[in-house]
Amino acid sequence: MIPQKKRIFSGIQPTGSIHIGNYLGAVQHWVKSQAEFDSIFCIVDLHAITVPQEPGTLKAKIREVTGLLIAAGISPETSVVFVQSQICAHSEMTWILNCFIPMGWMMRMTQFKEKSQKERGMAGVGLFDYPALMAADILLYQTDLVPVGEDQKQHLELTRDVAARFNSIYGDTFKLPEAVIPKTGARIMGLDDPTKKMSKSETNPGHAINLLDSPDEIRAKIMRATTDSLRDIRFDESRPGIYNLLVIYELFTGRSRAEIEASFEGKGYAELKRELAEVITAQLQPLQSRYRELTADPGHIDRLLAEGASKVQPIAEKTLAMVKEKIGLG
Numbered sequence: 001m002i003p004q005k006k007r008i009f010s011g012i013q014p015t016g017s018i019h020i021g022n023y024l025g026a027v028q029h030w031v032k033s034q035a036e037f038d039s040i041f042c043i044v045d046l047h048a049i050t051v052p053q054e055p056g057t058l059k060a061k062i063r064e065v066t067g068l069l070i071a072a073g074i075s076p077e078t079s080v081v082f083v084q085s086q087i088c089a090h091s092e093m094t095w096i097l098n099c100f101i102p103m104g105w106m107m108r109m110t111q112f113k114e115k116s117q118k119e120r121g122m123a124g125v126g127l128f129d130y131p132a133l134m135a136a137d138i139l140l141y142q143t144d145l146v147p148v149g150e151d152q153k154q155h156l157e158l159t160r161d162v163a164a165r166f167n168s169i170y171g172d173t174f175k176l177p178e179a180v181i182p183k184t185g186a187r188i189m190g191l192d193d194p195t196k197k198m199s200k201s202e203t204n205p206g207h208a209i210n211l212l213d214s215p216d217e218i219r220a221k222i223m224r225a226t227t228d229s230l231r232d233i234r235f236d237e238s239r240p241g242i243y244n245l246l247v248i249y250e251l252f253t254g255r256s257r258a259e260i261e262a263s264f265e266g267k268g269y270a271e272l273k274r275e276l277a278e279v280i281t282a283q284l285q286p287l288q289s290r291y292r293e294l295t296a297d298p299g300h301i302d303r304l305l306a307e308g309a310s311k312v313q314p315i316a317e318k319t320l321a322m323v324k325e326k327i328g329l330g
């Protein structure tokens with residue numbers, strides 16, 4: 001018998017613009033692992049509405065993110081890409097899991113604490129419940145591995161905890177998923193403030209390099225990136241600005257740290273920044289032209305998403321039916 005491939009599941013929010021943090025921390029790893037694993041990628045629009053969204057923009061962003069994933073190398077033939085809200089089982093499973101997650105676990109979630117602070121008491125219940133929806137996404141597909149950036153580690157732990165809790169009550173039901181977090185690039189920092197993670201929800205235009213930025217925008221953002229007043233170019237985590245730029249350089253070029261430090265010996269920050277801008281531009285150009293080709297026909301992306309939904313629906317329905325049966329629902 002041919003052994004079954006392990007299943008990968010991951011998600012991305014259709015909000016803001018996809019930036020090089022999303023790409024280096026998550027998307028490029030999804031692309032590389034497609035051949036080896038049975039891969040499912042979800043455009044998490046239900047997660048997106050945990051903060052206010054403009055309807056027209058949300059719809060457009062769902063297509064944009066899908067187009068970017070495919071342009072970045074996700075193959076719709078080998079992998080599945082689908083929209084979360086098109087599969088009702090995600091919402092239904094979230095409700096069921098809610099009933100098995102103690103409030104105390106949820107109250108420890110640092111992402112909620114950070115995001116809700118900005119909302120000054122007006123954060124929605126959905127934002128609080130965000131990790132339960134994420135657990136439902138993962139557990140519905142009996143996922144083995146979840147490749148994500150560092151910021152999602154705690155959510156993955158909660159997912160495993162609720163799965164284990166359910167299994168201990170009702171017997172073996174959910175597979176316990178494992179987070180896969182890259183050693184380097186799991187937390188690319190903001191260019192304007194290298195002490196904060198690069199994030200889609202930051203609005204400062206100098207904060208992130210987006211995958212669709214023009215060469216001029218890339219150059220301007222990199223040249224303005226916050227560094228320090230020292231001179232030597234070294235991978236030194238205590239100097240977050242220059243360290244972040246070097247990590248981005250390392251990941252886009254695939255060169256070793258020793259090689260990079262040697263090549264910038266005696267050179268200044270301006271030179272590193274100029275070269276980094278060139279490297280990023282060269283890497284993003286082919287992706288951008290594929291994106292333009294893919295989106296030339298507006299119906300194309302919608303068709304791919306409809307196919308994706310029809311492929312995952314039976315898997316999700318099967319897990320949901322098993323769970324409802326075990327609990328004694330309906």
Ligand code: ATP
Pocket residue numbers: 011012013014021022023024025026027147148149150151152185186187188189197198199200201202
């Ligand atoms: P927001 O910060 O507004 O919540 P986001 O930038 O984190 O949005 P998501 O769609 O939530 O974007 O994340 C998609 C994937 O990118 C996730 O796996 C996440 O862990 C990863 N990711 C997000 N930001 C970074 C970053 N700065 N460095 C590395 N990986 C990241």
Ligand code: LTN
Pocket residue numbers: 009010011012013044047133134137138146148152
């Ligand atoms: N919360 C994740 C997005 C996400 C996700 C998932 C990631 C939603 N559902 C399931 C992995 C598996 C984020 O990146 N902010």
